[in-house]
Amino acid sequence: MYCPNCGKEIDDRAVVCVHCGVAVKQIGTMNADTDGPIGCLLGGACFLVPLLGLILYLVWNSTMPMKAKEAGKWALIGFIVSIVFYVIYIAAIGSAAMAYY
Numbered sequence: 001m002y003c004p005n006c007g008k009e010i011d012d013r014a015v016v017c018v019h020c021g022v023a024v025k026q027i028g029t030m031n032a033d034t035d036g037p038i039g040c041l042l043g044g045a046c047f048l049v050p051l052l053g054l055i056l057y058l059v060w061n062s063t064m065p066m067k068a069k070e071a072g073k074w075a076l077i078g079f080i081v082s083i084v085f086y087v088i089y090i091a092a093i094g095s096a097a098m099a100y101y
C-alpha cells in the first residue's frame with residue numbers, strides 16, 4: 001500500500017510509515033469504523049420497507065456484518081409489525097362484518 005501522507009510505498013502491515021513517520025494504521029481503523037450502527041434514518045427505512053433491509057443484509061453480510069445484522073434486525077421487526085397490523089386489520093374487518101349481520 002501507499003502512505004496516505006507522503007505517498008511512498010510501504011508494507012501492507014505497516015503501522016507507521018517508514019518514510020515520514022505518520023501512523024497509517026488509522027486508515028484501517030477508519031475502514032473498520034464504517035461497519036457500525038446504521039443510524040436512525042436507514043434503520044427506519046429498513047423498518048418501513050423490510051425488503052430493503054433484506055437486500056442490505058445480503059449486500060453487507062460479507063463486508064460489514066455489524067451493519068448487515070442491524071439492517072436485518074430492523075427488517076425483521078418491520079416484517080413482524082406489518083404482519084401484526086395485517087392481523088389486526090383482518091380482525092377489525094371480521095368484527096365489523098359480524099356487527100353488520
Ligand SMILES: [Zn+2]
Pocket residue numbers: 003004005006007008017018019020021022
Ligand atoms: Zn509516509
